[in-house]
Amino acid sequence: MSHKKPLKRRRHTLPLHVIAIIVGVFMVIPVFYALLGGFKDNSELSGNPFGLPSEWITANYTDVLGSGSFWRQVWNSTFIAVVTTVVTVGLSALAAFVFARFAFRGRELYFTLFTAGLMFPFAVAILPIFVLLRTFGLLDNPLGVILTQAAFGLPLTIIILRGFFRSIPGEIEEAATIDGCSSFGFFWRILLPMARPAIATVSVLAIVGSWNNFMLPLVVFSEEASWTLPLGIQQFQGQYASDTARILAYLILAMVPALGFYAIAERHLVGGLTAGATKG
Amino acid sequence: MTTLTKGPEALRLPAPAPATTRRGRWVTIALFLLPALVLFVMLVVAPMLVALYASVFRWNGFGGLPTNFIGLDNFTRLFSSEIFAQDLWHLLVLVLLSICVQLPFSLAIAMLLNQRIRGRALYRVLFFAPYVLSEVITGVLFSLILAPDSGMANQVLSVFGWESEWLANPDTVMPSLFLVMTWKYFGFHMMIYLAGRQNIPNELIEAAQIDGATGWKTFRHVTLPLLGPTIRISIFLSVIYTIQLFDLVWILTGGGPSHSSETMAVTMMDWGFKRSQVGYASAISVVMFALSLVFALVYQRFVMRRDLEGAVTSQGGRP
Numbered sequence: 001m002s003h004k005k006p007l008k009r010r011r012h013t014l015p016l017h018v019i020a021i022i023v024g025v026f027m028v029i030p031v032f033y034a035l036l037g038g039f040k041d042n043s044e045l046s047g048n049p050f051g052l053p054s055e056w057i058t059a060n061y062t063d064v065l066g067s068g069s070f071w072r073q074v075w076n077s078t079f080i081a082v083v084t085t086v087v088t089v090g091l092s093a094l095a096a097f098v099f100a101r102f103a104f105r106g107r108e109l110y111f112t113l114f115t116a117g118l119m120f121p122f123a124v125a126i127l128p129i130f131v132l133l134r135t136f137g138l139l140d141n142p143l144g145v146i147l148t149q150a151a152f153g154l155p156l157t158i159i160i161l162r163g164f165f166r167s168i169p170g171e172i173e174e175a176a177t178i179d180g181c182s183s184f185g186f187f188w189r190i191l192l193p194m195a196r197p198a199i200a201t202v203s204v205l206a207i208v209g210s211w212n213n214f215m216l217p218l219v220v221f222s223e224e225a226s227w228t229l230p231l232g233i234q235q236f237q238g239q240y241a242s243d244t245a246r247i248l249a250y251l252i253l254a255m256v257p258a259l260g261f262y263a264i265a266e267r268h269l270v271g272g273l274t275a276g277a278t279k280g
Numbered sequence: 281m282t283t284l285t286k287g288p289e290a291l292r293l294p295a296p297a298p299a300t301t302r303r304g305r306w307v308t309i310a311l312f313l314l315p316a317l318v319l320f321v322m323l324v325v326a327p328m329l330v331a332l333y334a335s336v337f338r339w340n341g342f343g344g345l346p347t348n349f350i351g352l353d354n355f356t357r358l359f360s361s362e363i364f365a366q367d368l369w370h371l372l373v374l375v376l377l378s379i380c381v382q383l384p385f386s387l388a389i390a391m392l393l394n395q396r397i398r399g400r401a402l403y404r405v406l407f408f409a410p411y412v413l414s415e416v417i418t419g420v421l422f423s424l425i426l427a428p429d430s431g432m433a434n435q436v437l438s439v440f441g442w443e444s445e446w447l448a449n450p451d452t453v454m455p456s457l458f459l460v461m462t463w464k465y466f467g468f469h470m471m472i473y474l475a476g477r478q479n480i481p482n483e484l485i486e487a488a489q490i491d492g493a494t495g496w497k498t499f500r501h502v503t504l505p506l507l508g509p510t511i512r513i514s515i516f517l518s519v520i521y522t523i524q525l526f527d528l529v530w531i532l533t534g535g536g537p538s539h540s541s542e543t544m545a546v547t548m549m550d551w552g553f554k555r556s557q558v559g560y561a562s563a564i565s566v567v568m569f570a571l572s573l574v575f576a577l578v579y580q581r582f583v584m585r586r587d588l589e590g591a592v593t594s595q596g597g598r599p
Contacts, residue, residue, distance in 0.1 A: 016397050023389060027406055027463070030421055033432050049432040095316035098309050110317065117324050121524045121572050123545045124565040127552045128327035128334065131341055151323035154316055183308045212414035214527045219553065230416035234531060237420050244424055251421055255413060262412040266405065269412070273468065274475040 031255070038249030045245050060249035070250070072225065073232035074257065080142050080149075080217075080228060081210040087150040088206045089199060092157035097187050099158065100165035101173065111162075117155035123215065130219050144220045145228075149210050157202045160275060164198035165191060201272035204265045211258060229254055328569070334562040341558035354563035364564070367544045370454065371522060377458045378518045386466045387511070390473035391499065404474070408467035415464075419531025422460045423447065447533050450540035457532060457541055464528070465521075469514050476510030477503070509587040516579055523572050544568050 037045050038060045040053045048054070064070050098104075099111050129148055130139075138144030168191060176186045192199065214230040221227055227235070233254055240246050262269060330345075335354055339346035358364050389407065393400045410418060425432045426446035434443045446456045480503065488502045526545035529535060535542030535550070544564055552561030 013395065013397050016392050016395055020389075020392060020397065020399070020403050024403060024406055027410065030425055030463070033425065034421055037432075046430045046435070049435045091316040091319060094312040098312045102305070102309055104306075104309055110313065113325070114316075114320065117320060119573060119576060120324055120328055121520075121568060123524045123526055123548065124331055124569045125324065125327035126549075127341070127558055127561055127565065128330035129323060130553075131330070131558070132323070132327060147319060148323050151319045154320050154324075158316070183305075187312075208412065212416075214414065214416050214530075215549075230414050233414075233416050233420055237423075244427075244430060247420065247424060251417055254417055258412050258414065258417075259409065262409060270408065270471055270475075274472055 031252075034248040034251050037245055038252050040245050042243060042245050045248075057245075060246045061253065063246070064250050064253050069224070069227075069232060070253065073227050073229045076142070076226060077211055077228040077230075077257075080145055081207045083142070084146045084149045084153070084210040085203050085206040087146060088153040088157055089203055091150065092154055092161055092202070093192065093195075093199070094187075095154070096158045096161035096165055097191065100162045111158075114155050114158050117152070118159075120152075122152055126215060126219060129216075133220060139220055140223045140226055141220075142226060145213070145216055148216055148220075149206075149213060153206050153209065157206065160202050160272075161195065161198055164195050168194055200265075200268045201275065204268040205272045207261070208258075208269065211261075229257075331562045331565050331569075334559055335566045337559045338557075339559035339562075340556045341552070346559060348559075350559070354560045355567075357560065358563050358567065363539050363542060363547055364544075366539055367542055367547055370541065370543055373454055374458060374461070374522045374525070375519050378461075378522065379515055382458075382462045382466055383469055383511070383514060383518065385462070386469035386514075387473050387507075389466070390470045390477060391503070393470070394474065394477050404471075408471055410464045411468045413464070415527035416531055418460065418464050419528050422463075423532050426456055426460075447541075448537060450537055453533060453537065453541040457529065460528065460532065465518075469518070472510055472514050473507065476507050480506045509584075512584050512587060516576075516584070519575060519579075520572055523568055523575070 033049060036051075036053060037049070039056045039058065040048070041057055044054060095114070099107060133139050133141075133144040133148070136144075138147075172190065172194075173186055176190055181189070212230065213228075214234075217228045217231050218234075221231060224235075233250060236250050237247050334346055336349060336351055337346035338348040338350050338353075393403055393407075428434065428445050428448045431446070433446065437443055444452055444456075447453050484502055484506070485498060488498045493501065524545055525543045526549070529541055529543050529546050530549070533541045535546040545568065548561045548564040548568070550561075551557045551564065
């Protein structure tokens with residue numbers, strides 16, 4: 001009995017392994033193709049799409065790494081993502097604090113207004129937003145992207161944070177108040193540190209959302225100096241249309257920050273997305 | 281020391297306090313809420329209303345608010361437009377393919393990775409990874425892979441004597457687009473299903489197995505019904521996403537060849553930004569909004585009703 005069971009299980013899981021490996025191969029092939037293709041020249045790429053390069057050419061990668069525009073795009077994307085996240089999470093935390101711990105007239109109305117924001121598709125507002133940003137002179141200004149992204153990030157962030165703030169017992173607030181803490185003091189010194197896991201989750205969501213945003217920067221930025229990475233990739237593809245190997249190298253290098261961030265923040269990302277998904 | 285001397289004083293104070301604290305409370309509420317509210321109203325609510333307003337004007341987007349009122353002309357023009365009819369058809373195709381192919385596939389893989397097989401943690405990370413990459417990276421990568429002459433897909437398939445034009449042929453462009461969408465998004469749905477599966481107590485599964493249910497029967501009669509709420513949400517997200525689909529199409533095909541993969545958002549951007557017909561483009565966005573809204577209301581009313589009721593009774597109100 002004791003050694004029969006594992007045997008049975010092993011036979012049972014063999015097809016599962018096969019399926020998982022096949023799906024895994026299909027997921028990995030495009031990325032490996034790009035990774036190896038970046039080390040080939042174009043003539044070899046069209047004759048030998050898969051095999052290892054006959055000669056490892058590093059010029060495609062080093063050219064991209066040596067170009068100012070790539071690094072400027074990485075910097076622009078990083079800057080916009082970080083500031084967007086600070087604004088989104090900061091404003092949401094303040095609002096969520098009020099929604100979670102104050103009773104006042106109109107509270108449910110305001111909260112419903114924000115939750116209704118989950119229903120507003122971004123694409124619907126893009127034209128008026130463009131006109132609005134142009135009126136305020138915010139085109140080709142990172143602030144135009146940051147503020148818009150933050151505004152659209154508010155609903156989900158407020159909903160998640162409010163839920164978390166509510167779960168912190170009222171006794172803690174009473175104790176803090178008796179010790180002479182103001183509302184803001186309680187918020188800043190006690191609530192926010194306690195809410196660190198929730199803050200991490202919504203921050204990761206905001207960073208990824210901003211990093212991958214394409215439609216808004218596409219509309220707002222016309223000057224190359226302010227391009228983010230997605231805009232740069234699209235432009236690079238247009239510019240080097242026939243130089244596939246070089247585009248592949250660019251793609252691989254552009255993947256590195258996103259995949260690196262995924263590796264670091266995996267738990268928060270997955271937790272945040274599943275929480276965000278079911279709350280949306 | 282200080283707490284000892286201050287403590288009783290603070291306890292004695294409340295009598296005169298309320299008047300000032302009440303005003304202080306309102307100031308706190310206003311200060312905390314206003315920044316978010318102002319930003320939200322200015323950049324989310326107002327643009328939505330402007331889009332609604334602009335949709336009944338002929339407007340090129342310049343010079344203050346539009347003045348050339350044309351009633352519902354933009355909408356009648358839109359509904360009689362062949363391209364828009366195609367957009368709706370593409371939406372339907374992608375939604376059906378997602379619900380009938382992509383989501384069952386995601387569910388199957390989630391169930392597979394729920395088994396104790398070796399390397400499942402690695403598979404989870406791997407299958408979810410494309411979701412983290414931007415649509416632009418995915419789009420450019422696959423536009424190179426699916427390129428008709430030099431693309432990797434055809435180079436490999438030509439060995440078996442089978443090639444396709446993929447994105448270049450109106451007949452194959454939608455399946456190809458769906459293929460790329462599945463590559464990118466199935467991991468996301470898989471993760472939602474895995475999370476939903478973890479919320480099902482293992483006792484229920486074990487009880488079914490003790491009662492003699494085989495693997496498939498357990499899944500069919502125990503796991504699947506209990507995953508119901510998760511599946512319904514995943515369908516909901518998939519449809520709402522497809523209504524607004526833009527980035528991937530814009531990069532992969534630009535809506536072509538000859539509008540055969542165009543989506544509503546692509547048509548909207550085309551008229552709004554390339555041809556400066558902002559009024560007409562606004563009408564398209566209003567229809568997108570209406571579709572999302574009607575779908576959401578109908579879906580929540582008729583499909584997710586039970587789930588929401590459950591949420592109300594167990595949590596004492598929706599979050």
